[in-house]
Amino acid sequence: MSIRSIQHFALTVPDLNVGRQFYNDLGLNAEERNGTIIAHCDGRDQDEVILIEGAPKHLHHVSFGTDEEGLSRLKQNIEAAGTKLLDPPAEWQEDGLWFRDPDDALVHIGTAEPAPWRKDPPWLTNTPGHYDRVGTRGCPPLDIEIRPRRFAHMLLFTADIEAKTKFFTNVLGMKVSDSVETFINFFSASSGSDHHILAFGLSSKPGFQHAGFELGSVDEVGLAGRRMLEKGYIHCWGPGRHGPGSNYFHYFRDPWNSISEYFCDMDYIAADSDWQAQTWLNSDAAAYWGPELPVDFLTNFEALGSA
Numbered sequence: 001m002s003i004r005s006i007q008h009f010a011l012t013v014p015d016l017n018v019g020r021q022f023y024n025d026l027g028l029n030a031e032e033r034n035g036t037i038i039a040h041c042d043g044r045d046q047d048e049v050i051l052i053e054g055a056p057k058h059l060h061h062v063s064f065g066t067d068e069e070g071l072s073r074l075k076q077n078i079e080a081a082g083t084k085l086l087d088p089p090a091e092w093q094e095d096g097l098w099f100r101d102p103d104d105a106l107v108h109i110g111t112a113e114p115a116p117w118r119k120d121p122p123w124l125t126n127t128p129g130h131y132d133r134v135g136t137r138g139c140p141p142l143d144i145e146i147r148p149r150r151f152a153h154m155l156l157f158t159a160d161i162e163a164k165t166k167f168f169t170n171v172l173g174m175k176v177s178d179s180v181e182t183f184i185n186f187f188s189a190s191s192g193s194d195h196h197i198l199a200f201g202l203s204s205k206p207g208f209q210h211a212g213f214e215l216g217s218v219d220e221v222g223l224a225g226r227r228m229l230e231k232g233y234i235h236c237w238g239p240g241r242h243g244p245g246s247n248y249f250h251y252f253r254d255p256w257n258s259i260s261e262y263f264c265d266m267d268y269i270a271a272d273s274d275w276q277a278q279t280w281l282n283s284d285a286a287a288y289w290g291p292e293l294p295v296d297f298l299t300n301f302e303a304l305g306s307a
């Protein structure tokens, strides 16, 4: 047993009020708690985004979940790899394991189950020879409420994709589900998960590139993006469909030049799936279809000092 789920990520940001506004506008519930901002999706009893005041903006830590047996096994693996276990950061009460990965990035693994997220009725579509939606409109009303269901994955920059990949597979038990040439690796949980709950992209320095939030349909991915545009946020890329993971995507810049993604319909890899990881050409992977990859999509603004 190894990492089973991604639970939350914590960012240090210069202005908590700006951060709270952004995640509320994205469709989460962001509120102050003990001097930090905690954001979660409707009905989910789980911290999904944590904002801590400080500058410049950077990733504070990522938290993963496993069970008791997994935690015990992971503790052995981490210590056998020569990685030192740490005390929790000051004023941080989480139990579990705290350590720094090969990028010196802080990681937490605790005993946690992903909190249930809102289930939707089946998505009814009409395809050649199959009328699953009859007598009702496919286009949802323009004022339909759209709220992300869950925080689902993140992509982090790293200066050493090989070392980081070895650590998260050999020591923490994740699986590479696909790669893009030699500069992006995607990871699923070996116990079964989305195609990726974590990904690493090559850069000159570590950094936070994007976090993905799941929506219910392509219409929601499109309309939620339209609303972020109307609120004045900076469009980054999409809508389109990725090769790795197959998800429909739509990306927007957060206030610190990193990115939030609305997505739906990602591939799922079960523990016993005969999944064959493949290495994609960037020209095929990034936008299987959709707008061309923006030149600054993989720019690490933290490394440039302009986060």
Ligand SMILES: [Fe+2]
Pocket: 153, 155, 210, 211, 212, 261, 263
């Ligand atoms: Fe993503």
